Amino acid sequence: xxxxxxxxxxxxxxxxxxxxxxxxxxxxxxxxxxxxxxxxxxxxxxxxxxxxxxxxxxxxxxxxxxxxxxxxxxxxxxxxxxxxxxxxxxxxxxxxxxxxxxxxxxxxxxxxxxxxxxxxxxxxxxxxxxxxxxxxxxxxxxxxxxxxxxxxxxxxxxxxxxxxxxxxxxxxxxxxxxxxxxxxxxxxxxxxxxxxxxxxxxxxxxxxxxxxxxxxxxxxxxxxxxxxxxxxxxxxxxxxxxxxxxxxxxxxxxxxxxxxxxxxxxxxxxxxxxxxxxxxxxxx
Ligand code: AMP
Numbered sequence: 001x002x003x004x005x006x007x008x009x010x011x012x013x014x015x016x017x018x019x020x021x022x023x024x025x026x027x028x029x030x031x032x033x034x035x036x037x038x039x040x041x042x043x044x045x046x047x048x049x050x051x052x053x054x055x056x057x058x059x060x061x062x063x064x065x066x067x068x069x070x071x072x073x074x075x076x077x078x079x080x081x082x083x084x085x086x087x088x089x090x091x092x093x094x095x096x097x098x099x100x101x102x103x104x105x106x107x108x109x110x111x112x113x114x115x116x117x118x119x120x121x122x123x124x125x126x127x128x129x130x131x132x133x134x135x136x137x138x139x140x141x142x143x144x145x146x147x148x149x150x151x152x153x154x155x156x157x158x159x160x161x162x163x164x165x166x167x168x169x170x171x172x173x174x175x176x177x178x179x180x181x182x183x184x185x186x187x188x189x190x191x192x193x194x195x196x197x198x199x200x201x202x203x204x205x206x207x208x209x210x211x212x213x214x215x216x217x218x219x220x221x222x223x224x225x226x227x228x229x230x231x232x233x234x235x236x237x238x239x240x241x242x243x244x245x246x247x248x249x250x251x252x253x254x255x256x257x258x259x260x261x262x263x264x265x266x267x268x269x270x271x272x273x274x275x276x277x278x279x280x281x282x283x284x
Contacts, residue, residue: 001083003090007098007138010091014052014140022049025171026141028132031055031092032072032186033081036176040145041085043173047143053082054135055092060099060106061127072189091139098134106130109156109163112250116152116263117275120240128153129160136168144168148284149175149183151263151277155250174284175276177203183276190272194235198268201234202276205242209262213280218255220244223262223280231266240265240273247279256280 004010017024025048027040037053044051055078062068075092082090106126112118113125136144146154158170176184181203182196191199205227212223224242231237245252247261263277 001079001087001090003079003092005091005093005097007093007134010052010089010093010138011140013089014138017050018140023142024048024050024052024139025143025145026135026139026168027051027053027145028135029053029055030057030071030186031078032074032189033078034176034184034186034188036147036149036173036184038081038085039176040147040173041082041087043171044143044145045086047145047171048141050088051086052089052091052139052141053087054139055090056098056131056135058098058127058131059095060130061124063121063123066121067187067190070190072186091135098131107133107160107164109159112152112156112159115250116241116243116245117265118152120265120273125153125156129156132157133160133164133166136166141168143171145171145173147173147175148277149185149275151247151261152250155248175278181207183274185274187272187274191268195268195272198234198236199272199274201231201237202264202266202274205231205264206262206276206278210278210280210282213256213260218257220252220254220256220260223256227262227264231264236269238267238270240267244280 025044027044029037057071107129108126109129118125182199208230209223209227227242243263245261247259260280265275267273
């Protein structure tokens with residue numbers, strides 16, 4: 001596996017792939033790989049001849065009081081894991097390579113970036129769309145794979161690609177979970193034993209909403225109240241949002257249907273913010 005750190009070297013490699021007639025898939029990540037990341041890499045390999053994984057903890061998508069400094073990192077292990085998946089290039093730039101001192105251009109997807117996680121984390125999605133645009137420009141991939149765990153991010157990237165006529169096909173990967181239902185996340189590394197138990201409140205909350213939906217409940221106000229009660233019954237949980245939204249428009253809905261997605265953000269002990277989501281039908 002090639003490990004490239006300079007955008008110039010990455011771009012030169014990508015140009016060569018075009019000359020060779022190879023299709024490239026990019027998997028953007030912030031590292032500290034778990035099975036979710038590795039599954040995205042496998043999906044990328046199914047669609048393209050060569051897979052590039054970017055590993056960059058993007059400072060501009062973190063708010064001033066967020067976890068940029070303590071975000072988990074293990075570069076050596078990440079290299080081993082990506083190499084084990086047959087990844088051709090790990091692109092791991094340093095911050096000054098991506099954001100030189102005079103950097104001043106950002107990409108913003110207006111409406112979709114405001115709700116849900118965007119309301120709690122102002123500027124977060126502008127950071128994401130800016131870095132993903134830069135990665136697309138550097139790597140020039142044919143495909144790029146994103147996880148449905150970050151469903152709002154996925155919707156925003158799709159919108160950006162469509163609005164800006166970016167020639168990258170976006171592929172979505174279903175949420176990869178631990179055996180007890182917890183959605184895998186690099187941030188799960190923050191959880192101690194008790195917090196790990198409380199983290200189950202998200203997937204269990206979704207399971208509760210699904211069973212109520214199956215029993216016939218359609219009022220999202222009623223579903224939301226019950227999900228909230230359930231989540232708050234776990235120790236140290238605070239609800240950032242419980243939203244029932246249309247899975248395409250991300251607009252809130254009053255009555256649940258086949259297309260309704262339950263999206264959750266929960267903070268545990270005021271320290272670890274986790275997200276999860278699922279269609280009420282249980283489909284992926
Ligand atoms: P991150 O390193 O957390 O920025 O994630 C990189 C990519 O992996 C994003 O597209 C995420 O949506 C995706 N991802 C992270 N965790 C999971 C998971 N449990 N299941 C599916 N995709 C995931």
